[in-house]
Amino acid sequence: MATAAATPQEALPHSPEAVVVRFAGDSGDGMQLTGGQFTLSTALAGNDLATFPDFPAEIRAPQGTLFGVSAFQINFGSRSIDTAGDAPDVLVAMNPAALKVNVSALKPGGLIIADTGEFSKRNLDKAKYDSNPIEDGSLAKWDVLAFDISERTIEAVKPFGLGKKDALRCKNMWTLGLALWMFDRPREPIHDWLRAKFKSKPDLAEANIAALDAGHAYGETAEIAGPLRQVHVDPVPSEPGLYRTITGAESVSLGLVAGAQLAELPMFFGGYPITPASAILHHLARLKEFGVTTFQAEDEIAAICAAIGASYAGQLGVTSSSGPGIALKGEAMGLAIMTELPLVIVNSQRGGPSTGLPTKTEQSDLYQAVYGRNGDAPMPVVAACSPGDAFDCAIEACRIAVEYMTPVMLLTDGYIANAAEPWKVPDPATYTPFPAKFLEQKNAGDTLLPYKRDAKGARPWIKPGTPDLMHRIGGIEKQVDTGHIDYAPDNHQAMTDARRDKVLGVRIPDQEVCLGETSGRLAVVGWGSTFGPIHQAVGRARAKGLDVSHIHVRHIWPLPANLGDLLKSFDHVLVPEMNTGQFKTVLRDQYLVDAQPLTKTSGQPFQIAEMEAAIAKFFDGIEGNEGGEVPANNQQLPSTEGGNP
Amino acid sequence: MNAPVKFETTLKDWETDQEVRWCPGCGDYAILKAVQRTLPQLGADPKNTVFISGIGCSSRFPYYMESYGFHTIHGRAPAVATGVKLANPDLDIWLVTGDGDGLSIGGNHLMHVLRRNVNMQIMLFNNEIYGLTKGQASPTSREGTKSPSTPLGSYDHPARPAAFALGAGARFVGRGFDVSKKLPEVLTAAHAHQGAAFIEIFQNCIVYNKDVFEDFAAPKGAEDRQLWLEDGEPMLFAKDSKGIAVDRDRLELKVVDVVDGDWQAAGVIVHDATNRSIAHMLVEMPFGPYPMALGVLYDDPRPTFEAAVIDERARSSEGKEPNLARLLAKGQTWTVDGTAQDPI
Numbered sequence: 001m002a003t004a005a006a007t008p009q010e011a012l013p014h015s016p017e018a019v020v021v022r023f024a025g026d027s028g029d030g031m032q033l034t035g036g037q038f039t040l041s042t043a044l045a046g047n048d049l050a051t052f053p054d055f056p057a058e059i060r061a062p063q064g065t066l067f068g069v070s071a072f073q074i075n076f077g078s079r080s081i082d083t084a085g086d087a088p089d090v091l092v093a094m095n096p097a098a099l100k101v102n103v104s105a106l107k108p109g110g111l112i113i114a115d116t117g118e119f120s121k122r123n124l125d126k127a128k129y130d131s132n133p134i135e136d137g138s139l140a141k142w143d144v145l146a147f148d149i150s151e152r153t154i155e156a157v158k159p160f161g162l163g164k165k166d167a168l169r170c171k172n173m174w175t176l177g178l179a180l181w182m183f184d185r186p187r188e189p190i191h192d193w194l195r196a197k198f199k200s201k202p203d204l205a206e207a208n209i210a211a212l213d214a215g216h217a218y219g220e221t222a223e224i225a226g227p228l229r230q231v232h233v234d235p236v237p238s239e240p241g242l243y244r245t246i247t248g249a250e251s252v253s254l255g256l257v258a259g260a261q262l263a264e265l266p267m268f269f270g271g272y273p274i275t276p277a278s279a280i281l282h283h284l285a286r287l288k289e290f291g292v293t294t295f296q297a298e299d300e301i302a303a304i305c306a307a308i309g310a311s312y313a314g315q316l317g318v319t320s321s322s323g324p325g326i327a328l329k330g331e332a333m334g335l336a337i338m339t340e341l342p343l344v345i346v347n348s349q350r351g352g353p354s355t356g357l358p359t360k361t362e363q364s365d366l367y368q369a370v371y372g373r374n375g376d377a378p379m380p381v382v383a384a385c386s387p388g389d390a391f392d393c394a395i396e397a398c399r400i401a402v403e404y405m406t407p408v409m410l411l412t413d414g415y416i417a418n419a420a421e422p423w424k425v426p427d428p429a430t431y432t433p434f435p436a437k438f439l440e441q442k443n444a445g446d447t448l449l450p451y452k453r454d455a456k457g458a459r460p461w462i463k464p465g466t467p468d469l470m471h472r473i474g475g476i477e478k479q480v481d482t483g484h485i486d487y488a489p490d491n492h493q494a495m496t497d498a499r500r501d502k503v504l505g506v507r508i509p510d511q512e513v514c515l516g517e518t519s520g521r522l523a524v525v526g527w528g529s530t531f532g533p534i535h536q537a538v539g540r541a542r543a544k545g546l547d548v549s550h551i552h553v554r555h556i557w558p559l560p561a562n563l564g565d566l567l568k569s570f571d572h573v574l575v576p577e578m579n580t581g582q583f584k585t586v587l588r589d590q591y592l593v594d595a596q597p598l599t600k601t602s603g604q605p606f607q608i609a610e611m612e613a614a615i616a617k618f619f620d621g622i623e624g625n626e627g628g629e630v631p632a633n634n635q636q637l638p639s640t641e642g643g644n645p
Numbered sequence: 646m647n648a649p650v651k652f653e654t655t656l657k658d659w660e661t662d663q664e665v666r667w668c669p670g671c672g673d674y675a676i677l678k679a680v681q682r683t684l685p686q687l688g689a690d691p692k693n694t695v696f697i698s699g700i701g702c703s704s705r706f707p708y709y710m711e712s713y714g715f716h717t718i719h720g721r722a723p724a725v726a727t728g729v730k731l732a733n734p735d736l737d738i739w740l741v742t743g744d745g746d747g748l749s750i751g752g753n754h755l756m757h758v759l760r761r762n763v764n765m766q767i768m769l770f771n772n773e774i775y776g777l778t779k780g781q782a783s784p785t786s787r788e789g790t791k792s793p794s795t796p797l798g799s800y801d802h803p804a805r806p807a808a809f810a811l812g813a814g815a816r817f818v819g820r821g822f823d824v825s826k827k828l829p830e831v832l833t834a835a836h837a838h839q840g841a842a843f844i845e846i847f848q849n850c851i852v853y854n855k856d857v858f859e860d861f862a863a864p865k866g867a868e869d870r871q872l873w874l875e876d877g878e879p880m881l882f883a884k885d886s887k888g889i890a891v892d893r894d895r896l897e898l899k900v901v902d903v904v905d906g907d908w909q910a911a912g913v914i915v916h917d918a919t920n921r922s923i924a925h926m927l928v929e930m931p932f933g934p935y936p937m938a939l940g941v942l943y944d945d946p947r948p949t950f951e952a953a954v955i956d957e958r959a960r961s962s963e964g965k966e967p968n969l970a971r972l973l974a975k976g977q978t979w980t981v982d983g984t985a986q987d988p989i
Contacts (some may be wrong), residue, residue, distance in 0.1 A: 044979050189977065235981075244978045254973060261969055268732055287972070289962035293731055293954060298757040302724035305717065305754075309697075309728025312715060313736065317728065335718050425978065428969045464713035464729070464736055467692050472661070472708050474716025475700075484663065485708065 012089050012111070015232050018077025020085030021179065024102045025094030027061050027070040030172035035072025036420070037176055037193060041185040042076045043245045043422050046235025049076035050532060052084030052605065053418045057275070057359045064118075064126040069101045078234035082532030084419065086607040090182075092175055094118060094149075096127035103139070111143045111228075113178070115171070117150025145228055149174055149215075156214035160207040170211035177215025184232050187216060239424060246423040248387040248416035249279030252320075252346055255394025256280075257290050258428055259344075260316045262395060263402045264435040266291035268310030269318045270303035272325060275358040276417040277348040280320045300325035304332040304345065311341040312473075314438060314463035316398060320346035322414075323365045324355065330373050333407055337377045337499065339473045340451070340459045342401035342408075342436075344394070349413040349528075351603045360603030361414035363528050364579035369409045370557050370586065376496050378503035380404070381556040383411040385531035388423040390416060393554065399434045400506055405458040411556065413578075415529045415605050438463050450483040457502030459483075504558050511560035516542060516549025519569035522618045525595070527553045527583055530576050530606055537611030546619050556583070564591040572618050574598055576606060651688025656681045658691065661711045672823030672848035673702060676770065677709055680739070683829040687836055689737060696739045697726045699746035702777050703770035703848070706741040720751025723758035723767070727950075730763050734951045737836075738765035744785040745775050748804050752784075760814035761950040762840045766832070769806050769843070770823075772850035773857055780853035792853070807928040810843040811921075811943060817842035818928065818943040822862050823849055827873060831940060839946045861937040874927070874940040876918040879908045882936050888913030889935075891923075898926045900935060919945040 012019065023038070025031045032053055042049050052073040061068030075085030087107040093099035095118040106112065119132055133139055134146045153174040154167045162170075173194070180187055191209050198205035222228045246254075260267035269292060271281035285294045293310070297303035300321055307317030321329065326347045336343045349365045351357030365372075369381045380400050384390035390412055397410040439460035442448045450471045451459045462469050471483060479486035480494050513523075515538050526534040531552050538550040551566065553559070567573050567587065573595040575584040581597035588595050598614045600606055659681040667673045684694070694712035698704035700719035707714025713736075717725045726738050740758075747755045747769045758767070774792070775781040782792045782799040785806065789798040807818050817838040821828040823846060835842035847858045861870040872882045872889065880889035885903060890912035892899040901911045917923065924943035 040977060044977070046979070046981065238981050240981050242974055242978050242980055244974065244976055257972070258969060266732070268728060270728065286961070288958045289965040290967045290969070290972070293958065295727070295731060295954075297724065297727075298753055301721060302727070302754055302757065305721040305724035306728030306731070308717075309715075309725035309730075310732035311728075312725070313729045313732035315732040331718055332721065339715075425974045428973065463733075464695050465693055465733060470691050470712050470714075472710075472714035472716065474707070474714075475718055476716065 012229075012231050014229070015234065016077075016089075017079055017233075018075060018081060018085070019090070019183070019231065019233055020073065020075045020088045021090045021092070022071055022073040022088040022102060022105070023092045023175070023179075024069055024071040024098035025092075025172070026063055026097065027056055027058065027068045028063060029070070029094045030169070031070045031072050031094070034172040034176045035074060037190050038179055038185075039074055039245060039420050040193075041180060041189055042074065042183070043243065044189055045183075045185055045233075047076040047078065047233055048081040048236040048238065048422060049074055049420075050081050050084045051075075051420045052415065054604075055359055057357075064095055064097055064123045066097045066101055066127060069098050071098070071102060076233060078236050080236065082535045083608060084532075084605065086609050092179070094171065094175070096123050096129055096133070099133060100127045100129065103142075106142055108141045109143070111145060112139060113175075114144065114146040115149035115175075116146045117148040119146075145222070152214060152218065153211050156211050157207040160203050160210070162207055166204075167207070170208050173208045174211040174215035177212035177217075178219050179215075180212070181216040181219030182228065182231060184230055187212060242425045243422050244425055245420045246387050246391075247279070247418060247420045248384065248390045248412050249276070249348070249418070250283055251387050251390040251423070252384075252394050252410070252412060252417075253280050253283035253287070255391040256284070256318055256344065256398065257287055257292065258391070258431065259395040259398025260291065261428070262431055262433045263316055263398055264433065265314075265316040265402070266293070267318060268307055268315040269294045269320070270297050270305075270307040270310070271295070271320055272297050272300045272303045274300070274322050274325045276350060276414045277320045277322045277325070277346065279417060280346060280348075300328040301332060304329040304343075307343055308332060308336050308339075308341060311336070311343050312339070312464070314461070316342060316344070316402065316436075318344045318346070320348070322348050322350045322358075323352045323368065326365060326368060327372070333379065334373050334375060334377050335475045336407040337373070337379060338475050338478070340405045342405055342461070344397045344401050344408055344410060346394075346410045346412065348417045349411060351601070357603045359414065361529065361605060362578050362601060362603065363411075363413055363530070364582065364601065365411065366527075366556065366577075366579065366582040366586070369411055376500065378500050378557075380406060380408045380503055380506050380558065381411060382408065383528045383554060383556050384416055385526075385528055385552055385554065387416055387419055387421050389531075389554075391423075391426070395431060396554075402436045403434055403458065404456060404502060404506055405461060406503060411528060413529050436461065438466070439469060440466060442468065444481075449481040451478050452481050453498065453502075457498060457505055506558055508555045508558065508560060510562045511551065511553065511566055513549050513566070514552050515539060517547070518549070518566065520549055521547040521570065522572045522574060522615065523549050523551050523567060523570040524574045524576065524611070524615065525551045525553065525567070525583075525587065526576055527556060528577075530578065533606040533608050533611050534576060536608045537615055540608070540612055541615045546615065546622070548615055548618075553583075556586075559590060564593075567591055567593045567595070572596065574614060574618065576600075576611060576614065578606070650690075652690035654685045654689070654691065656685060659684055659711050661709055663708050665709050666705065667702060668852050670851040671702070672772065672850070673706070673770065675823040676768070676828070676846055676848060677706065679828040680710070680832065683832045683836075686829070687833065693735060694737045694739070695729060696741060697722050697729065698741040699743075699751055700777070701743040701746045701775070702772075702850075703741050703743040704746060720746050720749070721754060722746070723751065723754040726765055727758055727761070727763050730765060730951050731954055734764070734955065740765055740767040742767065742769050744769065744771045744773060744804075744806065745783045748784045748806060748809065752809075755809075756813040759810055759841050759843060762814070762816060762947065764840055764949040764951060765842070766835045767841060767843045768832075768846055770846050770848040771806055772848045772854055773803075774850050774854035776850050776853055786854075787857075790854075805928065806845040807843070807942065810845075811924055811928050815843045815943070816840045816945050816947055817941070818924065819844040819941050820847075820937075820939045821845075822847035822858060822939070824862070825939070827940065834941045834944065838944055840949050861932055870932075870936050872936040872938050874916045874918075874938060874942060876916055876941065876944070879913045879915050881908060881913060890914060898930055898935070918943055921945065
């Protein structure tokens with residue numbers, strides 16, 4: 001593979017533009033917490049950042065095992081950051097298994113910080129090391145800072161009288177303290193957070209703070225003798241305003257609340273626990289004061305059916321799941337399409353098929369979203385490209401659902417759901433409201449026509465409880481206008497056409513080119529969470545003078561009206577996606593363009609280097625292209641990142 | 646139950662202009678008329694009444710009721726109805742399902758709507774067969790039922806709807822049959838019950854399972870085979886010559902003879918609709934050695950699901966202002982110059 005790893009790197013300079021740090025440990029070591037707090041302190045320092053939490057599906061995998069390794073990667077810098085970074089500069093390995101799973105991803109010359117207190121014979125065996133890598137020279141191409149973090153943590157928290165087990169649980173804070181020193185971050189926000197978290201157990205709060213401070217102090221001492229040096233990353237110049245970090249799950253939840261407000265409707269959310277979608281249910285369950293009702297149903301089918309019932313009764317019905325749950329909801333989606341009720345369905349995609357890879361990311365539900373129902377069942381599909389973008393996409397999904405009386409699917413994925421990024425807090429007043437309208441009286445003289453369409457092709461929304469508008473709806477084919485049962489051939493043809501035309505006529509903005517020209521040699525066309533690596537890779541290629549543009553599609557169905565012409569104005573079209581080429585097929589089908597796939601299904605996001613290599617292939621022999629080893633067309637790229645073996 | 650104000654309607658007001666499409670002689674016609682007869686007596690308001698059904702012959706019911714109606718998908722009506730009720734608790738919901746819809750494909754949803762106690766009337770039309778799909782054995786078909794899918798006779802043990810409902814936590818269990826004159830009374834009691842009220846209605850499928858309930862539903866000899874339960878009244882049948890007593894050694898019900906009307910002497914028990922233990926025995930009571938228990942077998946309300954949801958929403962909203970701008974800026978925020986802000 002052509003990656004940056006081909007050239008040996010220098011150790012981190014004192015003021016790098018960007019740094020990638022990966023915290024890895026046992027799933028019980030609190031690595032996600034450590035990463036989350038490091039993210040917050042990094043955001044407060046004014047760096048742009050992107051994160052990638054990578055954790056096992058098991059809740060408490062056996063300690064010390066390779067499959068129990070949990071990792072959190074953060075890329076932060078003084079310039080715009082779009083991805084969680086390819087290869088880490090720094091790897092914090094809390095045990096041998098964490099080292100084994102993650103070390104191959106580390107840049108040559110990168111720094112390993114390892115807790116020797118965990119490198120016992122027993123743990124080495126569990127990690128399937130024949131000899132201790134810290135001692136046997138196998139880590140020679142990296143800088144290694146190995147010392148007994150466990151012992152130092154126990155020492156630091158001694159005054160608080162904790163048992164050994166509890167004392168060792170402060171290890172992650174000790175490590176975080178060291179990382180804070182290393183990147184010149186203030187400790188106070190973490191102190192405050194610990195005091196709030198352990199409000200009822202002040203001793204635990206103080207013990208964790210002592211561990212944090214001890215790790216920080218260790219940095220200052222160790223700098224004198226070892227490879228450890230302080231690194232300073234300047235703040236990124238960004239638009240003035242108020243910022244916060246946000247994950248996709250939070251962002252979707254807030255966007256749904258905003259969407260319901262803009263529609264002037266109470267929201268009903270029907271959900272069923274599933275990874276990685278549950279977080280949306282958890283967030284919304286705490287927002288009842290916004291007119292939100294959350295209902296944890298008995299299964300995925302009941303979750304969507306209850307949401308449909310709520311929409312029928314005049315609320316904004318929403319349901320959310322991941323691929324397997326979305327499959328179960330398929331028949332009910334058809335009911336919402338047939339009864340033409342508004343509904344938002346959020347799909348946080350994960351690796352499939354079947355249970356697949358519950359905690360890993362993939363974009364393989366695009367066919368399911370666009371085509372995956374019985375009958376001709378058209379439905380708008382919107383895809384978010386980042387955690388922050390999910391807010392706007394959720395609002396967009398609500399708008400389409402309410403304006404067009406249709407279910408809408410919002411696609412995110414495991415990466416967007418869990419990853420955090422800085423988010424400029426939007427002003428809700430800047431969004432145009434789309435208030436829902438309910439029919440209050442008969443709409444055809446003395447007659448009620450529940451399926452009489454407006455100019456947009458939408459039927460009226462009629463709440464039960466409205467006088468004189470009693471009528472019946474259901475899943476059997478409806479008669480044009482009256483909505484009565486009607487199996488007649490002409491009627492089914494007319495209604496099939498009407499449902500199709502309504503969805504194809506959904507008003508969406510024209511497709512823009514987010515980087516580069518509107519015509520040229522190569523368009524890299526992405527959707528969803530591949531935005532970051534595509535944007536970076538196209539940016540780098542353009543910096544080398546290559547004629548390449550980045551187009552990122554939010555509206556998967558219907559597609560933007562100008563997309564076909566736009567694609568045809570490029571010589572080549574490359575479609576990177578974390579599946580086996582689903583959007584590529586849709587583009588080929590819709591526009592007869594020779595869209596070429598770049599696919600990856602390793603459960604890990606694309607790396608920038610992978611994208612660059614694929615782009616380079618289209619510029620063979622062209623000046624500015626440095627060439628390099630390029631994967632064959634259609635070939636799946638292996639991941640160089642760690643993961644569960 | 647729901648409508649606090651009595652609304653004036655007649656049976657005709659509840660009929661739609663749609664042609665009823667059940668087979669001639671189907672028990673569903675009688676149930677439809679019983680419901681259309683009951684609603685005016687209840688003072689029900691068509692605009693606040695919603696009939697919600699799944700799939701199957703019984704589930705066509707909403708199309709024939711001049712109220713709001715939703716013909717949903719197979720087995721899922723309880724889930725749809727739960728959403729409707731939570732979105733608008735003022736609506737009076739009648740759920741229409743069958744033995745296949747409610748106990749096979751929708752068994753899970755039926756269980757949960759009952760245990761959650763969502764306020765609605767659930768009418769399960771039990772004809773012990775799949776009608777609309779042309780006569781396959783259903784989960785309530787008796788062992789040995791010959792059908793296109795069980796040519797040598799079915800061999801799975803039938804589900805018992807009333808026992809299922811009670812086991813799932815139902816707080817109201819009633820029973821009736823299509824042509825029974827007493828069906829409106831059972832429907833009325835179900836409507837008066839605050840919470841999920843389950844009514845098993847034996848229904849004659851004249852095409853695929855004709856007269857399967859004749860052994861107890863036939864007018865001739867009905868007194869000997871039907872035990873109509875009345876709260877506060879002794880459990881008597883066969884023109885008061887027989888009654889139900891408790892066999893205290895075996896802890897089960899037994900049929901006893903009543904001599905000269907002295908039911909106390911015979912140990913006949915008085916029906917207490919709030920007695921859950923006796924209700925469990927009544928729903929398990931096999932027809933044959935015992936009469937068919939009909940009427941209100943169990944009725945002991947407790948707080949409804951929607952009341953709890955409304956209460957929780959009120960409690961969790963207390964003192965909170967739904968300010969979206971503040972919500973978006975919640976947590977630790979910073980401005981571009983890197984100044985940390987206090988959490989809002």
